[in-house]
Amino acid sequence: MRKSIATVSVSGTLTEKLEAIAAAGFDGVEIFENDLLVCPLPPEEIRARAADLGLTIDLYQPFRDFEAMPAELLERNLRRAERKFEVMERLGADLLLVCSNVSPYAIGDDDLAAEHLRLLAERAAAHGVRIAYEALAWGRHVNEYLHAWRIVRQADHPALGVCLDSFHILSRGSDPIGIEAVPGEKIFFLQLADAPRLAMDVLQWSRHYRCFPGQGSFDVAGLVRHVLDAGYDGPLSLEVFNDHFRQADTARTARDGMRSLIALEDTLRGFAHPVVPTGFAFAELADAGPLRDLLSGLGFAPTGSHPTKPVELWEQGGARLLLNATGAEPALIAIGLDSPDPAGAVKRAETLLSPVLPRERAPQEARLDAVAAPDGTEIFFCDTAWLSDFSPERRVPGEITGVDHVALTQPWHQFDEAALFYRSVLGLRSQGSLEVPDPYGMLRSKAMAAPGGEVRMVINIAEVGAGDLPRQHVALACDDLLTVARRLRRDHPELLLPIPGNYYDDLEARHDVDPELRELGVLYDRDESGGEFWHLYTVTVGRVFVELVQRKGGYDGYGAANAPIRLAVQHVPPGAGQATASPAGR
Ligand SMILES: O=C(O)c1ccc(O)c(O)c1
Numbered sequence: 001m002r003k004s005i006a007t008v009s010v011s012g013t014l015t016e017k018l019e020a021i022a023a024a025g026f027d028g029v030e031i032f033e034n035d036l037l038v039c040p041l042p043p044e045e046i047r048a049r050a051a052d053l054g055l056t057i058d059l060y061q062p063f064r065d066f067e068a069m070p071a072e073l074l075e076r077n078l079r080r081a082e083r084k085f086e087v088m089e090r091l092g093a094d095l096l097l098v099c100s101n102v103s104p105y106a107i108g109d110d111d112l113a114a115e116h117l118r119l120l121a122e123r124a125a126a127h128g129v130r131i132a133y134e135a136l137a138w139g140r141h142v143n144e145y146l147h148a149w150r151i152v153r154q155a156d157h158p159a160l161g162v163c164l165d166s167f168h169i170l171s172r173g174s175d176p177i178g179i180e181a182v183p184g185e186k187i188f189f190l191q192l193a194d195a196p197r198l199a200m201d202v203l204q205w206s207r208h209y210r211c212f213p214g215q216g217s218f219d220v221a222g223l224v225r226h227v228l229d230a231g232y233d234g235p236l237s238l239e240v241f242n243d244h245f246r247q248a249d250t251a252r253t254a255r256d257g258m259r260s261l262i263a264l265e266d267t268l269r270g271f272a273h274p275v276v277p278t279g280f281a282f283a284e285l286a287d288a289g290p291l292r293d294l295l296s297g298l299g300f301a302p303t304g305s306h307p308t309k310p311v312e313l314w315e316q317g318g319a320r321l322l323l324n325a326t327g328a329e330p331a332l333i334a335i336g337l338d339s340p341d342p343a344g345a346v347k348r349a350e351t352l353l354s355p356v357l358p359r360e361r362a363p364q365e366a367r368l369d370a371v372a373a374p375d376g377t378e379i380f381f382c383d384t385a386w387l388s389d390f391s392p393e394r395r396v397p398g399e400i401t402g403v404d405h406v407a408l409t410q411p412w413h414q415f416d417e418a419a420l421f422y423r424s425v426l427g428l429r430s431q432g433s434l435e436v437p438d439p440y441g442m443l444r445s446k447a448m449a450a451p452g453g454e455v456r457m458v459i460n461i462a463e464v465g466a467g468d469l470p471r472q473h474v475a476l477a478c479d480d481l482l483t484v485a486r487r488l489r490r491d492h493p494e495l496l497l498p499i500p501g502n503y504y505d506d507l508e509a510r511h512d513v514d515p516e517l518r519e520l521g522v523l524y525d526r527d528e529s530g531g532e533f534w535h536l537y538t539v540t541v542g543r544v545f546v547e548l549v550q551r552k553g554g555y556d557g558y559g560a561a562n563a564p565i566r567l568a569v570q571h572v573p574p575g576a577g578q579a580t581a582s583p584a585g586r
């Protein structure tokens, strides 16, 4: 299907927007009036730019507060419309969006609304323009799509149809099944937006929190299915009002919008995600030295090294970490995911506009392809061949069974992009998001997991208190966390993040927990069905720290209740120098 996007959905000047939209592969645009008003170029020039870029102008919008007005305002509104038709002729646009009236002067009379819209359609037709009438969710008298359709049907003019907007329909909880009652040729336009569920005024929700399909919680694909079943064959057009998108990189947002439409089309075709990763093969850490102390302290040891790259394999029990000596600062730089079909996973990623990263490979080395996650972390799709490059010679016994999850920090304006990436490219499902208080701000966090929890990722927003560095962490799973904690407390107490006694006073008041947790600095959480979670944190080295976790009884979370404690302990005040702790005495 043809793909369009409203210029309001991305940041920049109108010409920057058009360039980025074309570069992302869209076929057309909706020109949002404000973008035109602030543009120094005359409409003819904009028309030519769009044409040069291969973009059609599919819609001009919005035209407000028109229908069902008192007679004296009607005349003025018709004159206003004439001026807009002239602009549209110069722009080469032939479809005008009229949104339902929000004016206090509007009259709640469908006959009058139909009569006025018919008049408008007649005038429009004389200019070769058609009118798409949209019910805003907060329209004064018309705020339901079926109400807009009844008025359009009554007006009965070939140049008048409806514009359906997934946000207005789904935000009100209207059933989209009714769309099938609207003849496809009377659906003049379809606008798509998703949104997170928020309990707030619908206008504020719409103007600030819309996002691309797949980034929020609406069933946008389900709605589109009804529109297609009704016989609509116009473009799928993204229309997103979002404060973050308005500030983010134009090209990136446009590309992200395209990714969301490609994923949406896959869903429409009933194309389930074919290659969901089945586990973590490894986590790769850049390290100039200090991470080795941390890992040795945790019981890891080197078991092999790469034949051509400065990368060592470190193992313990079932966990594999790679230490890459090229990094200046300890950081998490790559994740290897076990994939049932690495080539298929790569192909899928490329379809979703995540190209394979260039990588040097000696002839005898295993083929291993990676794509970049939105924060730059490399995601490798692995079968077992990668391990032979390291020719590990021994096993390192230990309690750690593998990587439980990886937590990455996104720049704040790439949070939605990351959610869509992990969902569409990796097939992970959202487990919900939350806000966690930090002593100097709020951290937004979203957990995503493969259906059986084999791969878990936590994405956080980078914006925390001044002086702090965005942190990443690798959480390692073990079957007997207390044993590991006892050994660490005895042999390497300097590696453990100290937890305030007040936390344990509260924990013991809430739960019957082993008093030893307090001695060991182990945190605890419990879910409603009795699932239990024990975890502890190491100090931060560079940008990374390690978490050790033990799950029991189907616990599916991440100890969110304890996150504020960790953040407070980790926080290094502004001006305290390097915003990291390092193992004592090193
Ligand atoms: O928020 C608005 O006013 C507005 C304008 C035009 C639209 O198509 C829309 O969905 C919302």
Ligand SMILES: [Mg+2]
Residues within 6 Å of the ligand: 134, 165, 191, 239
């Ligand atoms: Mg709309």
